[in-house]
Amino acid sequence: MDQEAIRLVGPLIVGLIAGLGGAGITAGINRKNTKETFEDTRNREHVAWLRDRKQEAYVDFLVKSNDIIQGIKDGHNARELRTELDRLDVVLGRITMVASTDVLSTGSERWTDA
Numbered sequence: 001m002d003q004e005a006i007r008l009v010g011p012l013i014v015g016l017i018a019g020l021g022g023a024g025i026t027a028g029i030n031r032k033n034t035k036e037t038f039e040d041t042r043n044r045e046h047v048a049w050l051r052d053r054k055q056e057a058y059v060d061f062l063v064k065s066n067d068i069i070q071g072i073k074d075g076h077n078a079r080e081l082r083t084e085l086d087r088l089d090v091v092l093g094r095i096t097m098v099a100s101t102d103v104l105s106t107g108s109e110r111w112t113d114a
Helices: 003-073 082-098 101-113
Strands: none
Touching (some): 082 101
């Protein structure tokens, strides 16, 4: 290679290496950001899903409790309310699965105080 060709090819090679290096660094940063965004989205969706399950369990608890209280007010005995009591037990199991430890400990304190 003559001196003129080296003078022209040298900057071309340096530019090519810099361009590919910059593209590689940018791709790495984008990959990291995409992964973090995906994880954040997944975590937000899980939190929303869990909140929905908690709300459903708490509403079911209130409805079943109200059904039992209304049955007692209407003069039904425990045998007649057996199905509702069994359903309440299922709902309490669901609450145990989704509730925070604070809710569970407060609930058990209130239950033993009653």
